Amino acid sequence: MSQVKGIQGQALPLVGNDIDTDRIIPARFLRCVTFDGLGEHVFADDRQQQGGNHPFDLPQYQQATILVVNRNFGCGSSREHAPQAIIKWGIKAIIGESFAEIFLGNCLANGVPCVTASHDQVQALQGAIAEDPNLMVDLDLTSSSVAYGDQSFAVVLSDGAQQMLLDGQWDTCGQLVQNRNQIVATSQKLPYLQWTTGAA
Known part of the structure; x- marks a missing residue:
């Protein structure tokens, strides 16, 4: 299973409250059979409107692995896209003031931690990243903290979500593969899986 104990890397500040899922990925891109290729269309309409000045287009943020957002991020429809x-x-991780519940759950199901902090802490982090895009941000899930430069602050993640990430229990497919022998053993004991043939 894939344990997620922390994410370290450059970050991308996305300023604004109530950024909904239709802005994150417009509805016309939901017809895909797989999720491959969706990354190039993230915030497609916002990016087009801003003519290359959207944070997801700016060259200084192209190596970012941590997204820093504000209040009620991921609201709107429940699209997993x-x-x-x-x-x-x-x-690989999102730090914000608050998240829509379904969006947060969809992120957890993919091993992406969404942690929360106060408005002032998030705003200060966004400002620090804008000032120095090469700033390294360290999200530590074991200590529930974020560190950057000489600053650090505590973040909030529900106990259940934190445990799922730390133990790798978020990875349901990984659990199935890891416990294959137990699954086979259990299936052999189930009477409705024991097929018998005989003359009518």
């Missing part, structure tokens, strides 16, 4: 588009672009 929204976190998938962000993930396919290269984001």
